[in-house]
Amino acid sequence: MPMSNLSRRDFLQVTAGAGAFASLMPPAGHAADPTWQPPAVGAGWFDKPMRWVQLTLVENDPGSFDPQFWLDYFRRLHADAATLSAGGIVAYYPTDVPLHHRSAWLGTSDPFGTLVAGCRKMGMHVVARTDPHAVREEVHATHPDWIAHNADGQPRRHWANPELWVSCALGPYNFDFMDQVHREITTKYKIDGIFSNRWAPQGGDCYCTNCQKNFKDATGMDLPRTGDRRDPARRAYVAWRKTRLTDLWKKWDATVRAANPEASFIPNGPPDLKTAGELAAIQFTDNQARRGVTPPWNNGRRAKEYRSVMGRRPIGGIFSVGLEEAYRWKDSVQSEPEIRLWVAEGTANGMRPWVTKFSGVLYDKRWLPVVERIYEWHYAHERYLRNETPLARVGLLYSEQTSAEYPGIAQGDRHEDHVLGMYHSLLESRIPFEFVHEAFLTPDRLDRFKLLILSDAAALSDAQCRAIKDYVARGGSLLATFSSSLYDEEGRRRSDFGLADLFGVSFDGRVEGPMQNSYLSLDTDTATGARHPILQGLEGTPRIVNGVFRLAVRPTADFPSPLTLIPTYPDLPMEDVYPRVGHTTTRELYLREIGKSRVVYIPWDIDRTLWDVMCVDHLRLLRNAVEWAANEPSPAHVQGPGLIDVTVWRQRDSMTVHLVNLTNPMMMKGPLREVIPIGPQQVSVRLPDGTRPKKVQLLTAGKTVDFKIAGQLVTLTVPSIDVHEVVAIDL
Numbered sequence: 001m002p003m004s005n006l007s008r009r010d011f012l013q014v015t016a017g018a019g020a021f022a023s024l025m026p027p028a029g030h031a032a033d034p035t036w037q038p039p040a041v042g043a044g045w046f047d048k049p050m051r052w053v054q055l056t057l058v059e060n061d062p063g064s065f066d067p068q069f070w071l072d073y074f075r076r077l078h079a080d081a082a083t084l085s086a087g088g089i090v091a092y093y094p095t096d097v098p099l100h101h102r103s104a105w106l107g108t109s110d111p112f113g114t115l116v117a118g119c120r121k122m123g124m125h126v127v128a129r130t131d132p133h134a135v136r137e138e139v140h141a142t143h144p145d146w147i148a149h150n151a152d153g154q155p156r157r158h159w160a161n162p163e164l165w166v167s168c169a170l171g172p173y174n175f176d177f178m179d180q181v182h183r184e185i186t187t188k189y190k191i192d193g194i195f196s197n198r199w200a201p202q203g204g205d206c207y208c209t210n211c212q213k214n215f216k217d218a219t220g221m222d223l224p225r226t227g228d229r230r231d232p233a234r235r236a237y238v239a240w241r242k243t244r245l246t247d248l249w250k251k252w253d254a255t256v257r258a259a260n261p262e263a264s265f266i267p268n269g270p271p272d273l274k275t276a277g278e279l280a281a282i283q284f285t286d287n288q289a290r291r292g293v294t295p296p297w298n299n300g301r302r303a304k305e306y307r308s309v310m311g312r313r314p315i316g317g318i319f320s321v322g323l324e325e326a327y328r329w330k331d332s333v334q335s336e337p338e339i340r341l342w343v344a345e346g347t348a349n350g351m352r353p354w355v356t357k358f359s360g361v362l363y364d365k366r367w368l369p370v371v372e373r374i375y376e377w378h379y380a381h382e383r384y385l386r387n388e389t390p391l392a393r394v395g396l397l398y399s400e401q402t403s404a405e406y407p408g409i410a411q412g413d414r415h416e417d418h419v420l421g422m423y424h425s426l427l428e429s430r431i432p433f434e435f436v437h438e439a440f441l442t443p444d445r446l447d448r449f450k451l452l453i454l455s456d457a458a459a460l461s462d463a464q465c466r467a468i469k470d471y472v473a474r475g476g477s478l479l480a481t482f483s484s485s486l487y488d489e490e491g492r493r494r495s496d497f498g499l500a501d502l503f504g505v506s507f508d509g510r511v512e513g514p515m516q517n518s519y520l521s522l523d524t525d526t527a528t529g530a531r532h533p534i535l536q537g538l539e540g541t542p543r544i545v546n547g548v549f550r551l552a553v554r555p556t557a558d559f560p561s562p563l564t565l566i567p568t569y570p571d572l573p574m575e576d577v578y579p580r581v582g583h584t585t586t587r588e589l590y591l592r593e594i595g596k597s598r599v600v601y602i603p604w605d606i607d608r609t610l611w612d613v614m615c616v617d618h619l620r621l622l623r624n625a626v627e628w629a630a631n632e633p634s635p636a637h638v639q640g641p642g643l644i645d646v647t648v649w650r651q652r653d654s655m656t657v658h659l660v661n662l663t664n665p666m667m668m669k670g671p672l673r674e675v676i677p678i679g680p681q682q683v684s685v686r687l688p689d690g691t692r693p694k695k696v697q698l699l700t701a702g703k704t705v706d707f708k709i710a711g712q713l714v715t716l717t718v719p720s721i722d723v724h725e726v727v728a729i730d731l
């Protein structure tokens with residue numbers, strides 16, 4: 001298709017102009033139905049299932065696996081929805097779509113249909129799983145135009161199974177062929193939805209003739225040959241790819257809904273989270289287990305990320321039961337404590353459990369009773385697990401565009417490390433918090449929070465900066481670190497912070513670091529002779545270690561001066577290790593009160609350094625900064641030994657405080673060997689105004705608990721937590 005109404009000159013102005021590019025681009029090729037609308041929030045069946053199961057069949061399962069074994073297991077799990085292998089790479093039903101490969105073991109059987117019927121009998125919802133990312137030689141020979149091509153023009157063999165070819169995700173294979181497959185499955189079995197795995201391009205960009213032509217028609221450009229984000233063709237490609245996937249999502253959804261109005265297309269992984277927030281009735285996080293050096297809270301983090309766009313729409317947490325390392329032992333079984341902790345982190349953060357298993361024939365069955373116990377607990381306490389509204393008062397900005405557009409301000413500086421450090425510090429400080437997505441900075445989303453945190457949120461548009469300023473003007477508080485707002489939404493550096501007025505400082509253009517052996521002086525206020533409360537807990541020392549990177553800034557307002565720079569000095573030889581400058585007036589912490597708001601700006605990488613070296617003084621300082629800026633009591637306070645993830649929720653007739661015990665020698669690198677119970681924990685909970693507690697229970701301990709009440713504050717003791725305890729308060 002030519003560039004329709006946009007001339008090439010207009011187009012270039014648009015692309016140079018702003019991030020609105022994607023929405024202005026004329027849809028290419030197979031345009032989605034313009035009348036398509038996303039499902040209404042709360043509509044349909046999507047919010048009903050609380051426990052999900054997924055069985056992904058392998059090609060030789062038909063005839064050798066026992067469907068009744070799985071149906072019995074689903075019943076014992078009290079599962080209310082299943083995702084079952086239907087088609088794509090292999091069809092597990094007698095398909096009539098040409099080139100849709102029936103399992104070589106299928107014969108006259110219909111294992112998909114058998115499982116669907118069995119699940120329906122138990123009242124379960126059923127979603128059909130398809131995987132379109134690979135095809136057989138027959139498809140390659142008949143339709144070479146359906147195959148992804150490498151930059152050298154060669155068709156792409158599958159990286160893990162060279163007998164297969166990788167399909168092109170953005171052309172007729174998905175838009176036409178898979179569309180027919182989805183229509184057939186939905187029509188034949190009246191399932192509740194189609195869930196597609198690996199539906200976006202696999203194995204790199206595609207240079208097939210369709211992609212070349214469609215991209216040229218849409219943008220006037222040739223496909224990019226560089227990964228450089230500043231290359232105009234690369235920028236255009238990133239936007240075009242997202243538009244194509246969004247069109248594909250809408251097309252498949254329209255097809256599925258035409259065959260069954262109650263059904264929907266559900267992608268495994270949206271083009272980006274903003275799109276999920278705009279289109280999805282339900283989403284699933286494919287974060288099956290941890291691998292390498294990953295803390296167990298990473299599963300809860302993913303739940304928070306999705307909630308930042310999905311709000312109260314349901315989020316399922318896909319977890320595997322195997323050892324999820326790079327070597328992909330898909331038939332393995334993980335340790336029981338590891339599975340329990342991973343799922344608990346998701347549940348405590350508002351995800352519904354979704355166990356996934358590959359292969360209908362089981363070799364190692366040790367996971368079966370483990371998952372059964374988790375699901376039984378979940379079923380027994382279901383009414384407290386519809387975690388309707390988080391009561392956290394701290395919001396941490398989730399900036400997808402900073403991750404995508406901003407490479408870091410210096411070699412060795414990475415945005416994600418700042419966020420991980422901030423996440424860990426909030427969790428270790430037991431401060432309940434949520435993510436706030438950059439695309440939805442509206443008062444209804446922001447004003448639930450007393451404090452918004454920008455953890456090196458470098459890339460912010462003018463409009464986003466304005467929304468944050470408005471939030472502060474309405475009484476919200478702000479804590480920002482390092483490069484926050486120093487770049488625009490496309491990653492171009494501004495001459496000064498977009499939020500310079502709020503911070504009360506201006507960037508003077510210099511970045512220092514990585515710094516060796518630099519410190520921070522903890523200073524007393526010259527007028528009062530006392531230290532600022534933000535230094536509480538650091539009484540025993542005149543100084544603490546500095547971060548590794550710092551931005552040089554100039555104050556443009558009046559500030560107290562609790563923390564000042566001690567510049568780097570030699571760390572070798574030992575004879576030379578003494579400060580050349582013992583004290584400066586260079587502030588490294590900027591605290592302001594503006595009306596009802598408090599604003600903290602920290603010009604060094606406190607969050608990144610915390611993630612890097614886990615310095616306990618930095619943890620203390622960050623926690624104090626959050627508490628000072630929030631300037632109100634936390635909705636829940638938990639005191640006692642150990643590392644605990646604390647989340648607080650309101651349901652219609654109750655509220656809950658989840659306590660997940662992360663205290664374990666295998667915290668940072670799993671799998672857990674054993675559960676190490678901790679306790680006792682003193683818990684105080686602030687009840688919503690106008691409510692009184694009727695009954696307080698510990699769900700895992702399975703008993704009611706004595707409590708005291710003073711005003712809206714309920715206090716109680718949790719004697720011990722093994723993996724996951726929930727304080728449930730009936731109101």
Ligand SMILES: [Zn+2]
Nearest residue numbers: 168206208211
């Ligand atoms: Zn292609």
